[in-house]
Amino acid sequence: MKNFWREILRFLAKKANSIQVLSSLLAIVFGMLFGLLVMLIVNPADAFPGFFTILTGPFQAGMRSFGNMFYRATPIIFTGLSVAFAFRTGLFNIGATGQFTIGAYIAVYIGVHWGFLGPFHWAVAIFFALIGGGLWGALPGLLKAFRNVHEVVSSIMLNYVAMYLMILMVKRTVFFGDHARSLAIQDSAELPKWFLGSIFPGSSINIGIFIAILFVAVIHIILNKTTFGYELKSVGFNKDAAKYSGMNEKRNIVLSMAIAGAIAGAGGAVFFLVGGRYLHVNAVLMQQGFTGIAVALLGLSAPIGVLLAGIFYGFLELGGLFLQGFDFTREIIDIIIAVIIYFSALSLFLQKFVASYIKRKTEEDVEIAEGADIK
Amino acid sequence: MIELMNQLNFAFPYIIRAMALLSIVALGGLFSERSGVVNIALEGIMIMGAFAGAWTMIIVMNNMNIPLQWNAFIGLSVGAITGMVFSLFHAFAAIHMKSNQIISATALNFFAPAFAIFTARSVTGDRALNVRLDYAISEVPILSNIPILGPWLFTNAYLSTYLAVIIFIVAYIVLYKTPFGLRLRSCGENPHAADSLGVNIYKIRYAGVMISGALAGLGGVMFVLSFSTRFDGAVAGFGFLALAVLISGQWKPIRLILIAFLFALFRVISEIPDELVGIRNLNLPQEIWRMLPFIATLVILAITSKGSAAPRAVGEPFDAGKR
Structure with a gap:
């Protein structure tokens, strides 16, 4: 057993970002333990069964629960990817919420009114939501590039503007007054389920998860395999150096924010192009954008990491739903x-800790091996 | 003319209370950022302060028979202390652990509402806390009879507003007239120079963040007292607004008050357009008025940020070896 562990550590020591991944996992463990602790304080009798429920949430109703897990993860993967992409290019996109809202409105508008599109209906809705989110995201980019306004502040402002704009437009164009919400979208605008319906019977899953994976793949390629992505990252890393080496740093800032906004906007569309889901006219910011920040941080701002972290979030959230049988509310998940986010903020410290642990363990190994040679 | 006067008399107390709240929380942010630590956790800290303060006020009210304003004072103090303690998490991560300050602040913003709702639900069964009582001081004796100023400042006022004025004056003196204030500002501009002169950067930055925590916590209770007596784990985005006020105010106390006034003005116009006749006649949808403060901020930011006067070392962990 001990040797096995050592082999794993040795393997990890060779991998470049394994230390980061390990410290992320460690943050998850700390977060879960803290949650358990809070539950123990509030209600000791139900704490362990409740905690067990969170951990086993998706396994409780078979494939249906798994389908729902992916379904819940989907919008968060979009917003998480949006935030992560901006992070990699040196920008903090706290405005994913606003971009998500704009995308959601555009998608619902098209879903309600553009029935003539037939089989292309949902795809066109997503496309225009993507454009809308992109333009909305470009605003803080423009303000940053040309007017030196910090994107965090302008994005926060734009979140509220987007929310009120959405309410105003829903009331004017797609309002169902009796229920203070938007009208139902047409059937052709609903995202199809394809074969997923038979794999995960009874669940709400749709092809949104595939679209999310497609976006993850595209962003992964842009960031890691293209000159364009390299430029974006270098502007984020050192604006002045990038400018000196001939990159157009202003254009890149605007493009980064526009792409981040487009991803979040598409997420809004995917979330709302579902039967039985409506835009409500309450002045409440949509939470998906903020959850996206958490998921981006947890996923180490890497597209693949975001995909995994998003699914992990869906997993936790589903567990939270099953908590209703106990005396806990779903806020324990948050x-x-x-x-977990707090501990990932301490990642520098955790990474140092993990690195020194691996080093100690693997060096012990070397000493033992050398000892054997002398014999 | 009399009509206009009546409307101003009606609107002014609302403007004053929003302005007091925004400037106190923004002032908190100022202490943190001028010492070199970005604090976008103001919203979360406000929520924690509001939660602890509201709960204390309910308990005190149910068990003790003390005057209303004393209870408000107790609530405000508890809120400030809670905010200070909660902000220590951010301080520890940002200063000692040299973490990304935006990430640790985001964690605090996430934690506070979840914790407030979770705890309230677990203990009382309701996700919200009902403070129920009206803490407004309807008339301050003698002072409320002064023409113009009387109805604007001394009717329908809150204890917290007067407290805010005192705190603001004290804070201004501390920042600009004491050695501590000078050190604090130098830590945000050039920590290495300050370090070479024997200033303990860590201590000053801890102090800066803790002051911001105390003021944001206080602001949370102010929100509960004067905006909504039902607290359900949210402070209506005032923490984020205060951040915008701080930045549009270029990290300077006096400018910050002016910006807070503008914000408060637009907010009040958006909240009560029906009572203001002149504005009702414009016949714009309510949502437009609601958007206005945010759009106005964006415009102000776009005009003023080119020569931004952000503290030079804000957001950078202090590393003595970098000098």
Whole structure:
């Protein structure tokens, strides 16, 4: 057993970002333990069964629960990817919420009114939501590039503007007054399920998860395999150096924010192009954008990491739903996630800790091996 | 003319209370950022302060028979202390652990509402806390009879507003007239120079963040007292607004008050357009008015940020070896 562990550590020591991944996992463990602790304080009797429920959430109703897990993860993967992409290019996109809202409105508008599109209906809705989110995202980019306005502040402002704009437009164009919400979208605008319906019977899953994976793949390629992505990253890393080496840093900032916004906008469309889901006219910011920040951080701002972290979030959220049988509310999930983010903020420290642990263990190994030679 | 006067008399107390709240929380942010630590956790800290303060006020009200304003004072103090303690998490991560300050602040923003709702639900069964009582001081004796100023400042006012004025004056003196204030500002501009002169950067930055925590916590209770007596784990985005006020105010106390006034003005116009006759006649949808403060901020930012006066070392962890 001990040798096995050592082999794993040795393998990890060779991999470049394994230390980061390990410290992320460690943050998850700390977050879960903290959640357990809170539950123990609040209600010791139900704490362990409740905690067990969170951990086993998706396994409770078979494939249906798994389908729902992916379904819940989908919008968060979009917003997480949006935030992560901006992070990699040196920008903090706290405005994913606003971009998500704009995308959602555009998608619902097209879903309600553009029935003539037939089989292309949902795809066109996503496309225009993507454009709308991109333009909305470009605004803080423009303000940053040309007017030196910090994108965090302008994005926060634009979140509220987007929310009120959405309410105003829903009331004017797609309003169902009796229920204070948007009209139902047409059937042709709903995202199809394809074969997923038979794999995960009874669940709400649709092809949104595939679209999310497609976006993850595209962003992964842009960031890691193209000159364009390299430029974006270098502007984020050192604006002045990038400018000196002939890159157009202003254009790149605007493009980064526009792409981040487009991803979030598409997420809004995917979330709302579902039967039985409506835009409500309450002045409440959509939470998906903020959850996206958490998922981006947890996924180490790497597209693949975001995909995994998003699914992990869906997993936790589903567990939170099953908590209803106990004396806990689903907010325990958010507490756990907050603690996980906090520990990922301490990642420098955790990484040092993990690195020194691996080094100690693997060096012990070397000493033993050398000892054997002398014999 | 009399009509206009009546409307101003009606609107002004609302403007004053929003302005007091925004400037106190933004002032908190100022202490943190001028010491070199970005603090976008103001919203979360406000929520924690509001939660602890509201709960304390409910308990005190149910068990003790003390005057209303004393209870408000107790609530405000508890909120400030809670905010200070909660902000220590951000301080520890940002200063000692040299973490990404935006990430640790985001964690705090995430934690606070979840914790407030979770705890309230687990203990009382309701996700919200009902403070129920009206803490407004309807008339301050003598002062409320002064023409113009009387109805604007001394009717329908809150204890917290007067407290805010005192705190603001004290804070201004501390920042600009004391050695501590000078050190604090130098830590945000050039920590290495300050370090070479024997200033303990860590201590000053801890102090900066803790002051911001105390003021944001206080602001949270102010929100509960004067905006909504039902607290359900949210402070209506005032923490984020305060951040915008701080930045549009270029990290300077006096400018910050002016910006806070503008914000408050637009907010009040958006909240009560029906009572203001002149504005009702414009016949714009309510949502447009609601958007206005945010759009106005964006415009102000776009005009003023070119020569931004952000503290030079804000957001950078202090590393003595970098000098």
